[in-house]
Amino acid sequence: MRIADVxxxxxxRLPADPSRSAMLALLLDGRAHPAGALAQAAGIGRPAASAHLKQLVGxxxxxxxxxxxxxxCRIARPEVATALESLAAIAPSLPVRSLRQSSAARLRATARTCYDHLAGPAGVLLHDALRDHGQVAEDAVTPTGVSCFDALGIDVDRLRRGRRPLLKTCLDWTERRPHLAGALPAALLVAFTDRGWTVRRTGLDGAPNGRQVEIDPAGWEQLRDWLGCSAGCHRR
Structure with missing residues (x-):
């Protein structure tokens, strides 16, 4: 399909509105949020938020x-998150107005989620390492990759049968380079988190709270060992 055909x-038009953009940014953590939280994120009242949400749902x-x-409300499909991340990659930065904003931006800069997969420098490193070490090629998983992912309990054949694309690239908005998106990268983040290699902050309900992903030195070592690049992969 050509761009001229769509x-x-x-x-x-919808993400171009600042209020809707702020609500969509909050929803990029992959969770479902109530209208009140989305209104607060946008800095608007509940009636105005409801009108915006009606348009986004429609x-x-x-x-x-x-x-x-x-x-x-939650993002309806992964393609919406991919489009928003791509727009962020070409958008000007907003001014940092508080120490809290500065600290949050610094933490997200190391590793964060893009909807349900790993992004930021850690996501780019994962993209590069999987390609450099032959686990993936283009948008396909190699036989070596199938064995590698199976060691994490990820059934690549089952993921292939799903409706979601198995693997594709997504332009990272902070790094201006690609990270991996799709069903496989989402399963990888779950596997990394289950093993304690990556840690996502959670709320009182135990669900992920925000997009920040923490990786301590031991987690980096585990990731590099699994990738088979202990001597060649370095943290930024």
Whole structure:
């Protein structure tokens, strides 16, 4: 499909609004959030937030999740998150207005999530290492990769049968270089977290809270050992 055959302006119109952009940015942590939290993130009232959310749901950017009477919104499909991350890669930076914002940006700069997969310098390192060591080639998993991922309990054949693309590149908005997206990178982040190699901050409900991913020195060593590049992969 050519860009000339689709209405790019229509797709970009909704995220172009600052309030909707702020709500979408919060939803990039992969969670479902209530309207009140999204209104707070955008700095607007509940009625205005509800109007914005109605437009985003109607356009297929978001979907509504019900848990009893409460209603939550979340990103409807991974392609929406990929598009937002790509827009961020060419967008100007906002001014840092507080020490809290500065600290949060510094922590996210090392490793963070892009929807449900690893991003930031750690995500780019993973992309490069998997390609350099032959686990993936282009947007495909090699036989070596199948064995490597199986060691983490990841069934590549099962992921291939799913509706979501197994593997694709996503332009990282801080690094201006690609990290990996798709069903496999999402499964990898779960596997890394289950083993304690990466740590995601959680709320009182135990669910991930925000996009920050922490990797301590021991976690880096475990990741490099698994990748088979202990001597060649370095933290930034």
């Amino acid at each position: 209405d790019v302006a229509a797709a970009a 356009a297929g950017y978001l979907e509504v999740v019900r848990q009893g009477r409460p209603r939550y």
